[in-house]
Amino acid sequence: MNAARDLLADVRSHRRITPAEAMALGQVSDLTRLASAAHAMRLRHNPDRVVTYVIGRNINYTNVCWMRCRFCAFYRVPGSADGYVLSREELVGKVREMIEAGGIEVLLQGGLNPALGIEWYEDLFRALKAEFGPQGLILHALSPAEIIYIARRARLTVAECLSRLREAGLDSIPGGGAEILTENVRLAIAPLKTTADEWIGCMREAHRLGIPSTATMMYGSVDTWGDRVEHLARIRDLQDETGGFTAFILWPFQPDGTELGGRRTGAFDYLHTLAVSRIFLDNIPHIQASWVTMGPRVAQISLSYGADDFGSTMMEENVVSAAGCTFRVGPDEIERLIRAAGYEPSRRTTRYERLGPAPSQV
Numbered sequence: 001m002n003a004a005r006d007l008l009a010d011v012r013s014h015r016r017i018t019p020a021e022a023m024a025l026g027q028v029s030d031l032t033r034l035a036s037a038a039h040a041m042r043l044r045h046n047p048d049r050v051v052t053y054v055i056g057r058n059i060n061y062t063n064v065c066w067m068r069c070r071f072c073a074f075y076r077v078p079g080s081a082d083g084y085v086l087s088r089e090e091l092v093g094k095v096r097e098m099i100e101a102g103g104i105e106v107l108l109q110g111g112l113n114p115a116l117g118i119e120w121y122e123d124l125f126r127a128l129k130a131e132f133g134p135q136g137l138i139l140h141a142l143s144p145a146e147i148i149y150i151a152r153r154a155r156l157t158v159a160e161c162l163s164r165l166r167e168a169g170l171d172s173i174p175g176g177g178a179e180i181l182t183e184n185v186r187l188a189i190a191p192l193k194t195t196a197d198e199w200i201g202c203m204r205e206a207h208r209l210g211i212p213s214t215a216t217m218m219y220g221s222v223d224t225w226g227d228r229v230e231h232l233a234r235i236r237d238l239q240d241e242t243g244g245f246t247a248f249i250l251w252p253f254q255p256d257g258t259e260l261g262g263r264r265t266g267a268f269d270y271l272h273t274l275a276v277s278r279i280f281l282d283n284i285p286h287i288q289a290s291w292v293t294m295g296p297r298v299a300q301i302s303l304s305y306g307a308d309d310f311g312s313t314m315m316e317e318n319v320v321s322a323a324g325c326t327f328r329v330g331p332d333e334i335e336r337l338i339r340a341a342g343y344e345p346s347r348r349t350t351r352y353e354r355l356g357p358a359p360s361q362v
């Protein structure tokens with residue numbers, strides 16, 4: 001305990017902790033001091049009492065996917081009767097609804113659908129930007145697994161693929177599909193998925209091209225604290241190299257309806273992992289609270305464990321809801337939750353430029 005106390009004092013004096021020290025923090029059972037050190041790191045990056053969020057919509061354009069990740073309850077294999085691809089009209093309609101509701105960010109993600117080539121994405125991005133670009137639409141789209149697949153299918157390098165997508169309107173990349181960046185965990189939960197090196201390599205290319213991204217971690221399946229720390233170390237190393245990650249988001253594995261199954265890990269594990277992540281990732285400016293998976297109450301508490309951002313209003317979410325997770329929160333409710341936790345809300349862009357509170361709240 002004394003060792004942990006000394007370590008947390010070091011964190012407050014801005015010393016970077018090592019992976020071995022992060023492992024030690026993973027064994028701490030009293031979270032009070034850990035929370036206080038995580039909050040100190042939050043204040044180092046975001047010194048005022050503002051908590052940001054973005055008004056946006058998560059659109060899952062297709063659920064057809066051949067990767068069969070064992071933790072995923074969302075996908076349908078190609079040829080399934082209930083597989084879908086949203087039509088152009090449906091996609092445009094969903095974006096229009098979001099814009100009319102005051103939103104700016106579309107988080108566009110889906111399965112690895114062999115029927116969709118790079119031209120499908122380019123045409124879609126161009127059409128969305130032509131129609132909604134003047135209203136400020138931000139395309140936060142396609143995780144590394146999707147980008148790598150689109151590139152392979154088109155016989156392009158990842159850099160060539162990213163350049164074409166950016167040319168068509170891609171603004172930034174969500175960090176989904178990282179799960180845990182260790183090969184033993186990936187082999188157990190998603191054996192066909194992009195490797196840890198491929199995920200890191202895609203993000204490196206994106207950052208080199210000036211495309212920012214988030215980083216994520218899905219923990220609580222078969223991973224140990226050693227796996228979590230190795231994951232965090234890979235993210236921190238790449239951030240040292242590129243500076244391209246805007247934020248880090250973690251959420252627990254949602255077992256319902258998945259092949260992997262098992263038990264859902266609870267709020268204690270979430271807050272513990274969040275605090276260690278905030279302390280270890282000393283070079284990432286923002287940490288999101290995952291109200292979608294943990295619920296509004298835990299999201300409020302997470303503001304004392306290092307989080308400074310409430311993520312997106314979402315409007316719609318199909319991936320974690322397919323695994324039994326169904327929280328829904330609109331802008332007014334997000335702002336109420338943030339104020340009730342003792343902070344000032346501000347909308348933001350995908351690059352974390354602040355836009356102030358929603359007009360109805362001013």
Ligand code: SF4
Nearest residue numbers: 065067068069072075
């Ligand atoms: S997690 Fe993504 S890549 Fe894996 S099966 Fe589900 S949709 Fe496909």
